[in-house]
Amino acid sequence: MTDILIKNLPILVVLCPLMMSLIVVLIPNIFFSWLLTFASTFVAFIFSILLYQEVQIHSTISYALGNWAPPLGIEYVIDKVSIFPIIIITLIGFLTTIFSSKMMPDEINETSISKVYSLWLLAIAGLIGLVTTGDAFNLFVFLEISSLASVALVAMGAQKDKQALVAAYNYLIIGAVGATLYVIGVGLLYGITGTLNMADLSERVVDLKNNKALIAGFGFMIVGIMVKAAVFPMHIWLPRAYAYAPSAVSVLLAATATKASLYILARILFSVFDIADNLIINTLSYIILPLSIIAMFAGTIMAVYEKDIKRLLAHSSVAQIGYITLAFAIGTKASVAAGFIHMFNHALIKGALFMAITSISFYIQKRVTLSNLSGLGRAMPITFFCFVICSLSLAGLPLTAGFISKLYLIKASIGADGLWIAILILFSSALSVIYLWKMIEALWLQQPRKEIIIKENPTIYISLLIITFLNIYFGLDASFVVDSSIEAAEKLVGVSK
Amino acid sequence: MISSTIGIWNYWIVFLLMMIGLFLVIGRKNFLKKIVGLTIFQTSVFLLYITFGKIKGGTPPILNNAIDTVYSNPLPHVLILTAIVVGVATTALGLSLVLRINSEYGSIEEDEISAQDLVDYHDQIETSKKIDTKFIQ
Numbered sequence: 001m002t003d004i005l006i007k008n009l010p011i012l013v014v015l016c017p018l019m020m021s022l023i024v025v026l027i028p029n030i031f032f033s034w035l036l037t038f039a040s041t042f043v044a045f046i047f048s049i050l051l052y053q054e055v056q057i058h059s060t061i062s063y064a065l066g067n068w069a070p071p072l073g074i075e076y077v078i079d080k081v082s083i084f085p086i087i088i089i090t091l092i093g094f095l096t097t098i099f100s101s102k103m104m105p106d107e108i109n110e111t112s113i114s115k116v117y118s119l120w121l122l123a124i125a126g127l128i129g130l131v132t133t134g135d136a137f138n139l140f141v142f143l144e145i146s147s148l149a150s151v152a153l154v155a156m157g158a159q160k161d162k163q164a165l166v167a168a169y170n171y172l173i174i175g176a177v178g179a180t181l182y183v184i185g186v187g188l189l190y191g192i193t194g195t196l197n198m199a200d201l202s203e204r205v206v207d208l209k210n211n212k213a214l215i216a217g218f219g220f221m222i223v224g225i226m227v228k229a230a231v232f233p234m235h236i237w238l239p240r241a242y243a244y245a246p247s248a249v250s251v252l253l254a255a256t257a258t259k260a261s262l263y264i265l266a267r268i269l270f271s272v273f274d275i276a277d278n279l280i281i282n283t284l285s286y287i288i289l290p291l292s293i294i295a296m297f298a299g300t301i302m303a304v305y306e307k308d309i310k311r312l313l314a315h316s317s318v319a320q321i322g323y324i325t326l327a328f329a330i331g332t333k334a335s336v337a338a339g340f341i342h343m344f345n346h347a348l349i350k351g352a353l354f355m356a357i358t359s360i361s362f363y364i365q366k367r368v369t370l371s372n373l374s375g376l377g378r379a380m381p382i383t384f385f386c387f388v389i390c391s392l393s394l395a396g397l398p399l400t401a402g403f404i405s406k407l408y409l410i411k412a413s414i415g416a417d418g419l420w421i422a423i424l425i426l427f428s429s430a431l432s433v434i435y436l437w438k439m440i441e442a443l444w445l446q447q448p449r450k451e452i453i454i455k456e457n458p459t460i461y462i463s464l465l466i467i468t469f470l471n472i473y474f475g476l477d478a479s480f481v482v483d484s485s486i487e488a489a490e491k492l493v494g495v496s497k
Numbered sequence: 498m499i500s501s502t503i504g505i506w507n508y509w510i511v512f513l514l515m516m517i518g519l520f521l522v523i524g525r526k527n528f529l530k531k532i533v534g535l536t537i538f539q540t541s542v543f544l545l546y547i548t549f550g551k552i553k554g555g556t557p558p559i560l561n562n563a564i565d566t567v568y569s570n571p572l573p574h575v576l577i578l579t580a581i582v583v584g585v586a587t588t589a590l591g592l593s594l595v596l597r598i599n600s601e602y603g604s605i606e607e608d609e610i611s612a613q614d615l616v617d618y619h620d621q622i623e624t625s626k627k628i629d630t631k632f633i634q
Contacts, residue, residue, distance in 0.1 A: 137579070140580075140583075141579060141583065144586070148590055151590060151594075152590060155594060155597070158601070162601040162602065163618075165594060165597050165598045166598060166610055166611075166614065168594055169528060169591070169595070169598060172587065172590060172591050173522060173531055173591070176539075176587045176591075177519070177522060177535065177538065180538055180539055180542055183542050183580060184542055184545065187542065187545055187546050187549065187573075190573075191549045307622050308621070308622070366625065367621055367625070369621065369622055369625040371622075371625050
């Protein structure tokens with residue numbers, strides 16, 4: 001029995017939320033639809049932990065879908081690289097589902113809640129599938145499952161603010177163009193290699209150096225994925241989509257959606273193509289490196305001038321994605337590891353910050369702007385405490401998770417003779433302190449405009465506390481994140497073909 | 498030269514449709530026209546895949562006993578069947594969003610909508626400065 005379970009884990013971790021989403025849509029009761037969502041995300045999280053243990057033993061698990069042997073059939077691959085984003089997605093999915101139990105009924109009317117939970121599960125299933133699959137075209141299908149579900153989720157924010165509709169529309173159009181560009185790339189590669197399996201593809205592209213169709217296909221794939229990952233000039237959809245989505249959806253998307261695409265970017269750059277290839281070296285150093293440095297500063301400066309807090313956090317996400325792609329662009333083993341560390345830590349940090357801000361907006365029943373925040377820190381100490389810890393973590397102060405990722409990022413960039421990159425990273429982290437301090441100052445130092453009494457609800461702050469605890473824990477003992485990131489980086493760039 | 502240019506006329510058509518579609522998505526301010534552009538863009542990609550799968554003199558991939566049979570590749574067709582489904586879902590979601598936008602804003606022109614949004618955004622910032630907020634306990 002357990003043998004069968006273990007053997008089928010790679011597909012079960014995708015199917016569990018996917019199948020449950022079909023059941024949840026039929027349940028009219030709010031509590032039961034939440035309970036089923038909670039149960040299936042929890043089970044998916046348990047499955048991913050089991051998978052992590054399996055990967056420690058076998059290092060690579062290949063699952064032939066429908067028993068059609070790869071490279072002809074669709075293959076699901078779980079190795080030391082892909083287990084990492086799976087854990088991020090299932091963990092955050094599980095925590096945000098707890099968080100959503102109070103937030104959803106507040107923002108979405110009763111009749112549509114079960115449908116929203118169904119979309120919620122579809123988005124999570126799409127993201128897990130995106131990471132699990134080893135087939136380039138299957139990846140496109142999961143990409144679209146997750147992004148169509150997230151578009152519909154963002155549009156649900158229209159019950160509070162009609163701008164959510166335009167945000168969702170832009171997300172849909174830009175996302176669909178990105179996915180179609182990716183399909184063109186896959187088509188060109190399929191045309192010259194005759195395979196869709198990523199492992200098989202990586203063997204066949206070696207003989208095709210300087211083939212023009214290969215270069216074009218690579219370009220289309222990378223640009224398509226960069227649109228989905230919101231790398232700098234293609235990030236236009238992100239701030240609005242995150243800012244006007246319903247609270248719980250903002251948390252889920254901010255913490256997981258771009259991470260999966262960033263993982264795909266790393267996988268195409270380093271695993272399908274070869275790091276030693278001139279094509280990849282040029283792409284990394286002349287395209288991705290400058291774009292990520294611009295992203296770091298543009299995102300931070302936009303955040304400094306922003307007054308709406310959810311938008312502010314979304315702009316800061318653009319900057320943080322810049323750090324991750326910067327780490328990939330340096331292209332050494334240490335820097336790719338640093339990219340993965342920051343991917344994990346940023347999911348924790350941004351998830352927590354969005355949770356704190358959206359729970360404030362739950363209590364004051366308004367959009368949170370800088371002037372709305374004044375004095376609220378005293379009225380809601382637990383939320384404020386978590387917010388401060390995670391802000392410090394975002395700025396990269398010692399003893400928090402953010403410090404670990406900044407440390408490894410700077411170490412890696414100095415190790416690759418990029419002292420100026422290290423200085424730029426430090427400078428942009430210093431800039432990020434400006435907008436974090438503005439929020440903390442408003443929350444704690446300004447006088448409240450009138451006497452406020454808020455009773456904080458434990459179902460809301462429990463997941464905030466857990467995620468803040470994780471922020472501190474991974475700042476004190478980062479061995480899990482660091483070790484598995486280094487293993488992932490070794491798998492991606494260590495073995496040169 | 499000429500024969501090789503005309504010989505790949507399928508690709509020319511794909512290329513033309515792709516550019517028309519992309520131009521409509523980027524250049525038009527009307528939300529409905531953007532969706533039309535997106536659909537044309539996606540359809541051009543479908544044609545690209547189908548062109549890959551075509552072999553001169555190829556038969557449908559049904560096993561027969563003749564030795565010199567050339568089979569067309571069925572895989573691109575199957576992939577495009579999936580991509581068509583995705584495309585339909587995207588179009589449907591986009592159209593339903595356009596409907597909702599029209600009923601909320603009374604317009605589907607990007608300029609008018611972003612003007613309305615800008616006014617709303619600044620109103621929100623201003624009102625949050627003035628009026629005391631009502632809190633629930």
